[in-house]
Amino acid sequence: MREHYYQAHVFVCQNERPAGHERGCCNSKGATKLRNYMKVRAKELGLPQTRINTAGCLDRCELGPVMVVYPEGTWYRYETTEDIDQILNDHLIGGQVVERLKLTPDQ
Amino acid sequence: MREHYYQAHVFVCQNERPAGHERGCCNSKGATKLRNYMKVRAKELGLPQTRINTAGCLDRCELGPVMVVYPEGTWYRYETTEDIDQILNDHLIGGQVVERLKLTPDQ
Numbered sequence: 001m002r003e004h005y006y007q008a009h010v011f012v013c014q015n016e017r018p019a020g021h022e023r024g025c026c027n028s029k030g031a032t033k034l035r036n037y038m039k040v041r042a043k044e045l046g047l048p049q050t051r052i053n054t055a056g057c058l059d060r061c062e063l064g065p066v067m068v069v070y071p072e073g074t075w076y077r078y079e080t081t082e083d084i085d086q087i088l089n090d091h092l093i094g095g096q097v098v099e100r101l102k103l104t105p106d107q
Numbered sequence: 108m109r110e111h112y113y114q115a116h117v118f119v120c121q122n123e124r125p126a127g128h129e130r131g132c133c134n135s136k137g138a139t140k141l142r143n144y145m146k147v148r149a150k151e152l153g154l155p156q157t158r159i160n161t162a163g164c165l166d167r168c169e170l171g172p173v174m175v176v177y178p179e180g181t182w183y184r185y186e187t188t189e190d191i192d193q194i195l196n197d198h199l200i201g202g203q204v205v206e207r208l209k210l211t212p213d214q
Contacts, residue, residue, distance in 0.1 A: 005167070005175075005210075006180075011160070011162065014163075053118070053162050053163050054162065054163030055163070056121075056161030058158070068112075070180065071177055071179070071180045072178070073113075073177065073178045075112060103112075105109045
C-alpha cells in the first residue's frame with residue numbers, strides 16, 4: 001500500500017481581498033494565472049500522484065503569492081512562469097527544494 | 108526554528124459540481140456547513156499553529172465529503188458535527204488518528 005494518496009499535494013493560495021487591503025492577497029499578485037499555468041504544465045509533464053490544488057487563504061498574505069507542497073510542508077513564494085517551472089522540475093520531479101523561492105517557518 | 112509553519116494544516120474540499128454529476132461532489136454533501144463548523148470550533152478551542160483551509164476539488168469525490176490533514180497526510184470522510192468534533196479532539200488535540208473515519212490511500 002502506498003504511504004500517501006498524493007506523492008506531491010500542492011496548494012496554491014487563491015484568496016482574493018478587496019483592492020487596497022493592508023495585507024494584500026495572493027490573487028492580486030498573479031496567483032490565478034500562475035496556478036492555471038502550473039496545473040497545465042503538471043498535466044503535460046504527466047507527474048504521477050501529483051495534485052495541484054486551489055486553496056483558500058493560507059494566511060501568509062504579505063509574502064504572497066504563496067503555495068505549499070505537502071507532505072513535506074515546503075512553502076514557496078513565486079512570481080513568474082519560470083519560478084513555477086523550477087518548482088515543477090527541481091522539486092516535484094527532482095525532489096530538490098528550490099532554495100531561492102523557499103519560505104521558512106519563521107518568515 | 109519550528110519544523111512546520113502549521114503544525115496541523117487541514118484542507119476541506121469545497122468543490123461544487125452541477126446537480127446530478129455522476130461523481131457527486133463534497134459540496135452537495137454538507138461540506139460547506141461542516142467546514143464552517145470546524146473553523147469556528149478550532150478557533151474556540153484555541154488550537155496552536157492550526158489552520159482549517161478551504162480547498163478546491165481533492166478528486167476523491169465518490170468518497171466525499173473529504174478532508175486531508177497535513178503534514179501527516181491523513182484523509183477523512185466526515186458526515187456530522189460529531190465527526191468533526193472527534194477529528195478536532197482526537198487527532199488535532201490528541202494526536203490520534205480517528206480510525207473509523209480514516210480513508211486509506213488505496214480507497
